[in-house]
Amino acid sequence: MITPPRLRFAPSPTGYLHVGGARTALFNWLLARKTGGKFLLRIEDTDRARSTDDSTRAIFEGMTWLGLDWDEEVTFQGANLARHQRDAHALLASGAAYRDFTTGEELDRLRKDAEAAGEQFRFDRRLAELPADELQSRLDRGDPFTIRFRVPEGATGWVDMVHGQIEFPNKDIDDFIILRSDGTPIYNLAVVSDDIATAITLVMRGDDHISNTPKQILLYRALGAALPTFAHLPMILGSDGKKLSKRHGATAVGDYHGLGILPDAMCNFLALLGWSPGGDREVMTRQELIDYFSEDGLLKKAAVFDATKLEWMNGQHLAQTPIDALDAYLRPFLVRADLTTAEAIAERTEWWHRLLELLRVRARTVNELVAQCRPYFVDEVLYDADAAAKQWKDPAASAELLQAVRERLAEGEWEAGAMETALRALGEARGIGVGKIFQPMRVALTGVAATPGIFDVLLAVGRERSLARLDAAVVHLTRSSIAG
RNA sequence: GGCGGUAUCGUCUAGGGGACUAGGACACAGCCCUCUCAAGGCUGGAACACGGGUUCGAAUCCCGUUACCGCUACCA
Numbered sequence: 001m002i003t004p005p006r007l008r009f010a011p012s013p014t015g016y017l018h019v020g021g022a023r024t025a026l027f028n029w030l031l032a033r034k035t036g037g038k039f040l041l042r043i044e045d046t047d048r049a050r051s052t053d054d055s056t057r058a059i060f061e062g063m064t065w066l067g068l069d070w071d072e073e074v075t076f077q078g079a080n081l082a083r084h085q086r087d088a089h090a091l092l093a094s095g096a097a098y099r100d101f102t103t104g105e106e107l108d109r110l111r112k113d114a115e116a117a118g119e120q121f122r123f124d125r126r127l128a129e130l131p132a133d134e135l136q137s138r139l140d141r142g143d144p145f146t147i148r149f150r151v152p153e154g155a156t157g158w159v160d161m162v163h164g165q166i167e168f169p170n171k172d173i174d175d176f177i178i179l180r181s182d183g184t185p186i187y188n189l190a191v192v193s194d195d196i197a198t199a200i201t202l203v204m205r206g207d208d209h210i211s212n213t214p215k216q217i218l219l220y221r222a223l224g225a226a227l228p229t230f231a232h233l234p235m236i237l238g239s240d241g242k243k244l245s246k247r248h249g250a251t252a253v254g255d256y257h258g259l260g261i262l263p264d265a266m267c268n269f270l271a272l273l274g275w276s277p278g279g280d281r282e283v284m285t286r287q288e289l290i291d292y293f294s295e296d297g298l299l300k301k302a303a304v305f306d307a308t309k310l311e312w313m314n315g316q317h318l319a320q321t322p323i324d325a326l327d328a329y330l331r332p333f334l335v336r337a338d339l340t341t342a343e344a345i346a347e348r349t350e351w352w353h354r355l356l357e358l359l360r361v362r363a364r365t366v367n368e369l370v371a372q373c374r375p376y377f378v379d380e381v382l383y384d385a386d387a388a389a390k391q392w393k394d395p396a397a398s399a400e401l402l403q404a405v406r407e408r409l410a411e412g413e414w415e416a417g418a419m420e421t422a423l424r425a426l427g428e429a430r431g432i433g434v435g436k437i438f439q440p441m442r443v444a445l446t447g448v449a450a451t452p453g454i455f456d457v458l459l460a461v462g463r464e465r466s467l468a469r470l471d472a473a474v475v476h477l478t479r480s481s482i483a484g
Numbered sequence: 485g486g487c488g489g490u491a492u493c494g495u496c497u498a499g500g501g502g503a504c505u506a507g508g509a510c511a512c513a514g515c516c517c518u519c520u521c522a523a524g525g526c527u528g529g530a531a532c533a534c535g536g537g538u539u540c541g542a543a544u545c546c547c548g549u550u551a552c553c554g555c556u557a558c559c560a
Contacts, residue, residue, distance in 0.1 A: 012560050047559060104558060111557095120486060120556085146558055163489070172487050172556085180558040187560050211488060211555040234490080234553095241552070269496095272509095276497060280508045299497085302553065306495050309510045319523070362522040391520095423519095438519035450521035 004037035005202040005229075009063075009070075010077075010191070012044040013055035016252035017062030019305060020206060020236045020244055023270040027233060028204050029068045030271065030293040040198060041070040045078045046190055062253040066263050067286065075198065077190055084185035087193045087223060088147050088178050096222035097178060099145040100128040101138055123174045125150070144181035149218065151175050156214035161204070161231035162298040168214040176215055188212055192219040200228050207232035231295070234274045235302040244305055260365030261310065262329065265317040269310045273303040283316045315364040323353055330356070330366065337370050339377040355460050358452040375446035376460050381469055383476070387449035391439045392477060398440050399477035405441055406470040414463040416455040444473035 009025040011017065017025075032039035043059065045051040063070070091097035107123075114121035128148065130138070138145075151174070157167030178189035185193070195203060210232050220227050238248035250256060256266055264286050272282065276299060277292040284292065318326070327349075334340050345352055355376055363369035375381060392398040408422045427434045438454045445466060451457050458466050 010560095014560075044560065050559080100558095102558095107558080118485085144558095166488075168488070174556080177558055182558080184558085186558070191560090206554095207489065208554050209560095212560095214488095232489085237553085239495080243553080272496065279498065282496090282509055301490060301497095303497090304495055306510070309496065312510055315523085359522095361524095364522095387520095433519085435519045442520065448521090452521085454519060 003201075004035045005031065006038045006040065006198070006200050007032050007202050007204060008040040008042055008195070008198065008200050009068075010042040010044050010194075010205075011059050012047060012050075013052060013059060014047060014050040015055055016058045016254055018244070018251045019253060019256075019270065022062060022066060022253045022266075023236060023273055024204065024206055024233060025063060025068050026066065026267055026270050027275065027293075027298075029070075030290060031202070031204065031295070032071070033290045034293050037202075038071040039068075040072055040075070040200070042075045042077060042194060042198070044187075044190070045076055046185065046187070048078070051078075058252070058254060065257050066253060066267060075194070077194060080190070080194055080197070081184065083197060084190050084193050085179065085183060088185065088189060091149065091178065091219075091222055092147055094222065095150070097147050097149045098125075098128055098175075099135070100148045100175075100177070101130070101143055101145045102127055103144075123148075125175055146177045146181050147179040148175045149178050149215070149222070151215075151218060156217050158213065158217060158227070158230055160210075161202075161229055161295055162234075162300055163207075163210075163232060166210065166213075168211070170214070170218075173214055173218075178219070188215050189219060192216050192223065192225075195228060196220070196223065196225040202229045202231065204231040204233065207234055231298065233298070234300055236273055237302050237304045239304055239306070241304065248305070249307070256310075260333075260367030260369070261314050262317045262321065262366065264321065265310070265314040268317065269313045273305065274299050283313065283320070311364045315361075318363055318366070318369065319361045323356060326360065327353065327356065330369070333366055333370050334373065334377070337374075339370070339373055351460070358456050358460065362450075362452070372451075375448070375451075379465070381445070381447045381472070383443060383447045384449065387443045387447070391443045391449060395477040395481035399474045399481060401437065401440060402444055402470050402477070403474050405437060406467060406474070409458070409470075410467055414459075416459065419455055419458060441470070445469050 007028040009021075009028050011021050011025075029039050031037065041063070043056055045056070060074075088097065092099070111121045151170050153170060155167050155169050156173075157165060160166050176188065177186050179185055213230055213232075217227060236244050238244045240248075244251050250259060253266065257263075267286060267289060268284050271284070271289050271293070275293070275297050277284070277294075277297055281292065331342065331345060334345065335342055355373070359369055359372050363372060404426060405423065408426050409419060412418045412422050423437055424434055427437050439449065442449060442451055442454060442457065445451075445454075445457055445461055452460075461469065
C-alpha cells in the first residue's frame with residue numbers, strides 16, 4: 001500500500017451494535033491504525049422507518065467501549081440526500097440510468113406471474129422504454145418514477161483483498177433502482193456516492209456484500225470515479241452454524257460489557273475470528289493486535305462465535321492487564337456493586353491492588369471478580385449454604401475448633417509465616433490435616449469455600465475483622481448446635 | 485431455481501508440493517502442584533468433506549460432486 005488507506009465503518013442504526021459489526025469495525029480500525037490511514041464512521045440512516053436514535057447511541061457507546069476511535073466527523077448518510085439525488089440525475093443525464101414508471105404493484109404482480117410460471121423474474125428494460133411523447137406526457141402529469149441503472153453488457157469483476165479475483169456476468173445483474181419514486185436513494189447508490197465523497201480507498205465489510213459489489217463498481221465507473229479496493233470479510237456464525245442472531249444469546253457488544261468482558265479481550269477475541277497472525281499467537285494486547293495485523297492473515301471462512309473461549313480469553317486478559325489499567329476499569333464496577341466508594345478505595349489503593357492480584361487469576365469475568373471481592377469490602381459475611389453444610393458438618397465441633405484457631409491467631413504476629421506455623425502446630429496437636437482447619441476457617445472468614453490461600457485471606461481481611469469473623473462464626477455455630 | 489462465496493479436530497486456527505506419524509488454543513478426560521478455588525505444568529482422545537486429475541510426491545495446485553452460507557427488494 002503506497003498511500004495510507006482511508007477506511008470506514010458504516011453501520012445502519014436499526015438495532016444494537018452486534019458482534020459481527022464490531023468485528024468489521026475492528027478490522028477497519030486495526031488496518032487504519034497499522035498503516036497510518038484514516039478510519040471514518042458513517043451512520044447509514046437512510047432507512048428512516050427502521051433507524052432510531054437509540055440505535056445510533058448504542059453504536060457510539062459500543063465503539064467507545066471497544067476503544068475504536070474514529071477520525072474526522074461522524075457522517076450521517078441521511079444528510080447527503082441532495083448529493084445522492086444529484087448523482088442519480090447525473091447518471092440519468094449521461095444515459096447510464098433511465099426513468100422507470102413501473103409501479104411497485106405492477107412489479108409485485110410481474111414477480112408473482114413469473115413465479116407461477118416457474119420462471120425467475122428479471123426486470124425487462126423494455127418495460128421502461130416509452131415513446132418520447134408518452135414519456136413527456138407522463139412527466140407533465142407528474143407520474144411517479146424510479147431511476148434505474150442501465151447495466152451494460154459484459155462482466156464485472158475485481159481483485160478482492162481476501163478472496164482474490166471475483167467476477168460476475170452482467171447478464172445476471174438486473175437493472176437496479178438507484179432512486180426511489182419518492183426521490184430517496186437506494187443503498188447501493190448512497191454507499192457509492194458517500195464513499196466517493198469521502199475519498200474512501202478501501203472498502204472492508206462483511207461478505208454478504210459480495211453480490212452488491214459488481215453493482216457498486218458499475219456505479220463508480222458510470223460516475224467517473226476511481227475504484228476503491230474491496231475486502232470482504234467472512235461472517236460470524238452462531239454455534240449452530242447459522243448467522244449469529246438474537247436466539248444465540250448475547251450478540252450485542254453491550255451485552256458483553258454487561259457480562260464483564262474486558263474491551264481488550266473482546267477485541268482480541270473478535271480479531272481472531274476471520275484473521276490469524278500466523279503461528280501460535282493468541283492472547284494479544286491492543287498494541288500487539290495493531291502490530292501484527294495484516295491483510296495477509298485475513299481468512300475466507302466463516303467462524304463460529306464461541307462464548308466459552310471468549311471467557312477464557314477474558315480470564316487471560318484479567319490476569320495479564322497492567323494492574324493500574326485494570327484497576328481503573330474496575331472501580332466503577334466496584335462502586336456500582338455497592339462494595340465501596342470512589343473516595344474509600346482511593347484511600348487504600350495499595351491494599352486493593354494486593355487483593356486484586358490475588359483475585360484476578362481466579363476470575364474469568366469482571367462480574368465474577370467483583371463478586372469475589374465482596375468479603376473483603378463488606379463487613380457482613382453471608383455464609384454460603386453449601387459451603388457451610390460441607391465445612392461445618394458438626395457445628396459444635398466446628399465452633400470449638402474455630403475458637404481454638406481464634407486464640408492461636410490472636411496470640412501471635414499478624415504475619416503469614418507466623419500464622420502458618422501456629423496453625424500447623426494446632427493441626428499436629430490435634431492430629432488433623434490443615435485442610436480440616438483451613439476450610440472451616442475459610443467459610444468463617446469469607447462465607448465461601450473457594451478463595452485465595454487462607455493466609456492471604458487473613459491478611460486481606462485484616463486482624464481485627466478476621467478475629468471478629470471467627471468470633472461471629474463461633475457464635476453462629478454454637479447457636480445452631482443448640483438449636484440442632 | 486440462478487449467481488456468487490466457503491470447505492483441516494466439536495469450536496478458533498497453523499499449514500501456502502516433500503520438514504505432516506497434520507502443530508497450537510478453547511472445551512473435555514486423567515495426572516501433577518495443593519489448605520479450597522483458580523492459575524500453571526504434563527498426558528490423552530479428536531480433523532485434511534467426497535471423487536477424479538496434475539506430479540516422482542498433495543492438506544497444499546486443477547476439475548467435478550456434495551454440504552453450508554450469502555445475494556437474487558422502490559431493505560441496508
